[in-house]
Amino acid sequence: MNIRAPGFFIAIILSIFALASARAELKWEQTALELRPAVGDKEAVGHFKYENIGKTPVRFKSVHSSCGCTAAQTQKDEVAPGEKGEITATFKIGDRTGTQVKTVTVQAEDPANVTTVLTLKAVLPEMLSINPTFVYWTAGEEAKPKTIRVKAGKDFPAKNLSVTSSNPEFLTKVESASEGEWKINVQPKETTRAMAGALTIKPDFPKESPKLFYANVSVTGAVAPAPVRVAPTATPGGH
Amino acid sequence: MNSRVVRQALVLVALAFVPAIGQAIYFRDKVSWQSPIPASESVTVVQARAWGANAVWLDARPDEEFARDHVPGALSLNEDHWNELLPQFLATWSPEKKVVVYCSSQSCNASREVARKLRSEAQLKDVFVLQGGWEEWLKSKK
Amino acid sequence: MNSSSPVLIESPNADSTARSKSYFAFRLIEFILGGVFIYAGAIKAWDPIGFANDIDNYKILPWVIGVRLAFYLPWLEILCGLALITHRFYVGGLAILTALVSIFMVATIAAKIRGLDITCGCFGHASKNLNFSWHLALDLVLLATLLVVYVRAASGNGLSLKKNPYDQKT
Numbered sequence: 001m002n003i004r005a006p007g008f009f010i011a012i013i014l015s016i017f018a019l020a021s022a023r024a025e026l027k028w029e030q031t032a033l034e035l036r037p038a039v040g041d042k043e044a045v046g047h048f049k050y051e052n053i054g055k056t057p058v059r060f061k062s063v064h065s066s067c068g069c070t071a072a073q074t075q076k077d078e079v080a081p082g083e084k085g086e087i088t089a090t091f092k093i094g095d096r097t098g099t100q101v102k103t104v105t106v107q108a109e110d111p112a113n114v115t116t117v118l119t120l121k122a123v124l125p126e127m128l129s130i131n132p133t134f135v136y137w138t139a140g141e142e143a144k145p146k147t148i149r150v151k152a153g154k155d156f157p158a159k160n161l162s163v164t165s166s167n168p169e170f171l172t173k174v175e176s177a178s179e180g181e182w183k184i185n186v187q188p189k190e191t192t193r194a195m196a197g198a199l200t201i202k203p204d205f206p207k208e209s210p211k212l213f214y215a216n217v218s219v220t221g222a223v224a225p226a227p228v229r230v231a232p233t234a235t236p237g238g239h
Numbered sequence: 240m241n242s243r244v245v246r247q248a249l250v251l252v253a254l255a256f257v258p259a260i261g262q263a264i265y266f267r268d269k270v271s272w273q274s275p276i277p278a279s280e281s282v283t284v285v286q287a288r289a290w291g292a293n294a295v296w297l298d299a300r301p302d303e304e305f306a307r308d309h310v311p312g313a314l315s316l317n318e319d320h321w322n323e324l325l326p327q328f329l330a331t332w333s334p335e336k337k338v339v340v341y342c343s344s345q346s347c348n349a350s351r352e353v354a355r356k357l358r359s360e361a362q363l364k365d366v367f368v369l370q371g372g373w374e375e376w377l378k379s380k381k
Numbered sequence: 382m383n384s385s386s387p388v389l390i391e392s393p394n395a396d397s398t399a400r401s402k403s404y405f406a407f408r409l410i411e412f413i414l415g416g417v418f419i420y421a422g423a424i425k426a427w428d429p430i431g432f433a434n435d436i437d438n439y440k441i442l443p444w445v446i447g448v449r450l451a452f453y454l455p456w457l458e459i460l461c462g463l464a465l466i467t468h469r470f471y472v473g474g475l476a477i478l479t480a481l482v483s484i485f486m487v488a489t490i491a492a493k494i495r496g497l498d499i500t501c502g503c504f505g506h507a508s509k510n511l512n513f514s515w516h517l518a519l520d521l522v523l524l525a526t527l528l529v530v531y532v533r534a535a536s537g538n539g540l541s542l543k544k545n546p547y548d549q550k551t
Contacts, residue, residue: 066348067301067348067349069301069318069319092319094318094319094320094321095318095319095320095321095322095323096318096321115493130360131360132360132361132362133325133360133361134329134360134361134362134363136329136332136334138333138334194333196326196329196330198326214322214325214326216325216326216329216361218329218330218332220332220333220334221333243472243473244472244473244476245473246473247464247470247471247472247473247474247476248470248473248474248476248477249473250470250473251457251460251461251464251470251473251474251477252457252477254460255453255456255457255460256453257456258426258456259452259453259456259457260452262426262429262452262456263449263452266429266430266452269430270429270430270433270448271448272445272448272449273444273445274444275434275437275444
């Protein structure tokens with residue numbers, strides 16, 4: 001290998017790099033934001049700030065997010081040189097759990113077509129983990145109680161749990177297993193016909209408006225179920 | 240000198256195969272070697288339709304898209320209103336049914352997320368993601 | 382320069398302190414460089430499925446090939462990083478790493494031009510937050526360091542490549 005080769009190589013790579021960066025006129029303060037919403041928050045909002053460090057105005061061709069749950073908005077469609085602004089990404093948490101990563105793709109033009117991907121990472125608080133969220137009996141199966149384990153996460157200091165069933169044919173009993181852990185025992189009165197219900201799990205946290213969780217139960221089978229209200233009992237201020 | 244570089248490079252290239260193959264053997268059942276989604280977790284439109292009444296179709300797209308149009312008989316189940324929509328699906332579910340989850344196209348993540356939650360949280364078996372999603376189903380209707 | 386005995390030519394004005402200082406500085410660079418590649422390779426080897434998905438996102442290789450590469454490349458990277466540190470198969474490792482970083486940079490630029498949404502994958506999902514320019518800059522630094530090391534090994538201080546570099550035997 002010729003000793004001059006590395007120099008040539010470096011020159012090529014450097015010029016490609018220079019070319020790629022010269023065209024960018026929007027400087028982003030951060031293109032990736034990590035948010036930690038609190039228990040009870042309905043949304044997580046990320047502010048992606050930018051500045052036009054070029055000499056010509058930049059126009060936003062399109063701003064769209066990776067999913068319907070994240071609304072991305074720009075305050076202005078055109079950014080003059082030297083002007084600053086931000087793209088606001090509002091992530092509707094809904095019933096999601098865990099760490100959610102959503103992206104917003106911004107396409108700008110004038111002078112060049114530059115696509116920037118903004119990443120919003122929402123680390124949702126660990127609340128109650130319910131395992132499993134669904135228990136069932138097949139028609140004719142012995143109506144023995146089945147267990148749902150509930151565990152409080154470190155961000156969720158609940159001390160007590162109460163459980164109500166939307167369908168009175170399913171009986172529930174809560175026992176405390178250990179600090180922050182419970183066992184919910186569910187049992188259908190009978191398994192002769194198909195029926196379903198939802199369990200509303202109500203912890204004592206947050207004190208002012210406890211967050212509700214749900215589990216589902218059913219007796220499955222080919223027999224048409226008697227009309228039973230299966231939706232969880234909604235409370236004002238809940239989701 | 241060139242041959243020295245090549246010789247050494249070849250040795251390294253060959254040596255790397257040893258741990259690589261070992262790891263591949265360890266992962267042999269955990270990876271889909273032919274297509275991006277594990278074979279046992281996805282299904283083609285043709286296959287899903289062949290299941291007929293035994294299949295339950297779930298639309299993982301946002302509410303507005305579901306309202307506009309959806310697979311006839313499909314139920315809406317998305318992450319935005321998971322708690323509200325899950326019970327009505329589970330009320331119709333029984334162990335012999337096959338669950339087919341779809342969303343906007345192969346690369347959309349919602350159907351995979353919904354399928355994952357059904358498998359891990361609700362512990363359902365036979366949950367499949369529709370290959371090609373809504374678009375593929377539309378194509379098969381013609 | 383065809384002698385079979387090791388060649389270690391000292392420049393007549395070599396100061397032994399200066400030479401050993403630059404020797405250790407250089408050794409340090411090799412350790413860091415090798416370490417970076419061992420680390421990057423280990424992160425990818427830890428999650429081959431994640432890496433396979435990252436490769437697939439570039440939409441250059443079909444999945445069938447990408448998934449097999451995902452199991453293979455990390456180990457190659459680790460071995461080459463080791464080569465830099467242990468001075469075994471040194472130039473071979475150097476050549477492979479240079480090729481890997483270059484190919485990767487070209488693929489990244491190509492993906493960017495095509496407007497693909499890629500999260501690097503070179504440092505595993507840990508680098509999800511680094512944006513395009515920073516990634517390119519990092520790779521440029523790696524590439525430049527690799528080339529500097531190569532040039533050094535090929536010429537500077539009269540060390541011959543016919544034997545293991547820094548061979549101190551006379």
